[in-house]
Amino acid sequence: MTDLTALTIGEARDGLKAKTFTSAELTDAYLAAIDSSNDAFNAYIKVTPELARSQAAASDEKLAKGEGGILEGIPLGIKDLYATKGVHTQACSHILDGFEPRYESTVTQNLLDDGAVTLGKLNMDEFAMGSSNETSYYGPVVNPWRGADGTKLVPGGSSGGSAAAVSAHLCAGATASDTGGSIRQPAAFTGTVGIKPTYGRCSRWGMVAFASSLDQAGPISRDVRDAAIMLSSMASPDPKDTTCVDIPVPDYEAFIGKGVKGMKIGIPKEYRLDGMPAEIEELWQKGIAILKDAGAEIVDISLPHTKYALPAYYIVAPAEASSNLARYDGVKYGLRVDGKTIDEMYENTRAAGFGEEVKRRIMIGTYVLSAGYYDAYYLRAQKVRTLIKRDFETVFAQGVDTILTPATPSAAFAIGDKEMAADPVKMYLNDVFTVTVNMAGLPGIAVPAGLSADGLPLGLQLIGRPFEEGTLFQAGHVIEEACGRYTPEKWW
Structure with missing residues (x-):
């Protein structure tokens, strides 16, 4: 069998x-x-x-x-x-x-x-x-x-x-x-x-x-x-x-x-980042060629507020996280670390219960929601979010069915990578191609499309209109049929 x-x-x-x-x-x-x-x-x-x-x-x-x-x-x-x-x-x-x-x-x-x-x-x-x-x-x-x-x-x-x-x-x-x-x-x-x-x-x-x-x-x-x-x-x-x-x-x-014949595929110029590895650009071009050969029309598009997406995301997401995670206080369920007063119990429980990254985001979120900074950071980030959403709406109104981008700026990196550990912003940059989709509430799919020079998988991303996931499955399947599936060599 x-x-x-x-x-x-x-x-x-x-x-x-x-x-x-x-x-x-x-x-x-x-x-x-x-x-x-x-x-x-x-x-x-x-x-x-x-x-x-x-x-x-x-x-x-x-x-x-x-x-x-x-x-x-x-x-x-x-x-x-x-x-x-x-x-x-x-x-x-x-x-x-x-x-x-x-x-x-x-x-x-x-x-x-x-x-x-x-x-x-x-x-x-x-x-x-x-x-x-x-x-x-x-x-x-x-x-x-x-x-x-x-x-x-x-x-x-x-x-x-x-x-x-x-x-x-x-x-x-x-x-x-x-x-x-x-x-x-x-x-x-x-x-x-x-x-x-x-x-x-x-x-x-x-x-x-x-x-x-x-x-x-x-x-x-x-x-x-x-x-x-x-x-x-x-x-x-x-x-x-x-x-x-x-x-x-x-x-x-x-x-x-169902294929992509007659479909209009947008290629956003803002996703061509400075210093982007050549193999990511090559993968992107490969995806463009696959969809074009399958009968899709390829059009250049502009999403001008893309460059603000990552900083806006790292204001909105921690702000909501600091609010959502306030419920974990050791009173009703989960970990409880006792203290002399209830305030001390809250502090001890949260200090022991949350990891460093979670604490960092709670602190950022609490800061941007505080009285002196709410307008300067959180409110402004929400306005940027509206502009990002409008960029996509403008493009889709022009008849674009789906948007093709890389899924990540690199292949997988080593566990314990020193650069990532020393600078959290480097880790956050892994989301540079993906956060816009969340900020605009749109569907997005990642499909494997090739291997890096080191033999590691690389993916392409397709972004769709609201509630048109079916279009992403159509286009994603075309890429998959052309590129095949990728399975790691067994070492375990």
């Missing part, structure tokens, strides 16, 4: 329907892979074998009757940001020690309703704050891809555990979340596909909040079809989330194979 963990979601679904194997066999294959390999990656921080096997058995009963949802019997990994009933949910932070919610997030409930099997909870940057998965309380995640000299590389962040687990075949697909690039950047670093849907396409109810006006749920998968299948399940209206839009969810898989 083929190695079951090598199958895509689409292939596994077909095999289950044909009764070539059972969900129990598929689930056991993944649990065995996790058992033998997770120590090499630190991708899972909590594995749930009993739960997975009971869910797989229930799926096999349904499949035997010819019933079941679009993910019936498919084993998935869940980012530790999603509330999972009775299962470890801590956003990889010490301050949420021991927290096991008594409810299920809307997104994970949707997946369960469609038959998905839960393998466990995946590592991530603490409270989703990071671009390398090095800020987790549970330690860094290791990328399945390695440097030329065997160097251990970051998988990107904050959804590094999700990307590494999908790339290393430790789950068929994984939930992730994206506040400034946390789905697309790790996908690009690991040779996987990641889509951040339009803000409001997926419910945020039951997700641990980082920046509520930017956070959005989405999948990381092995190919574009799998991403379409997963998003069809994850997305839904939700009365429990007032920012979630009540519009029907399309069958995203139906967009696969």
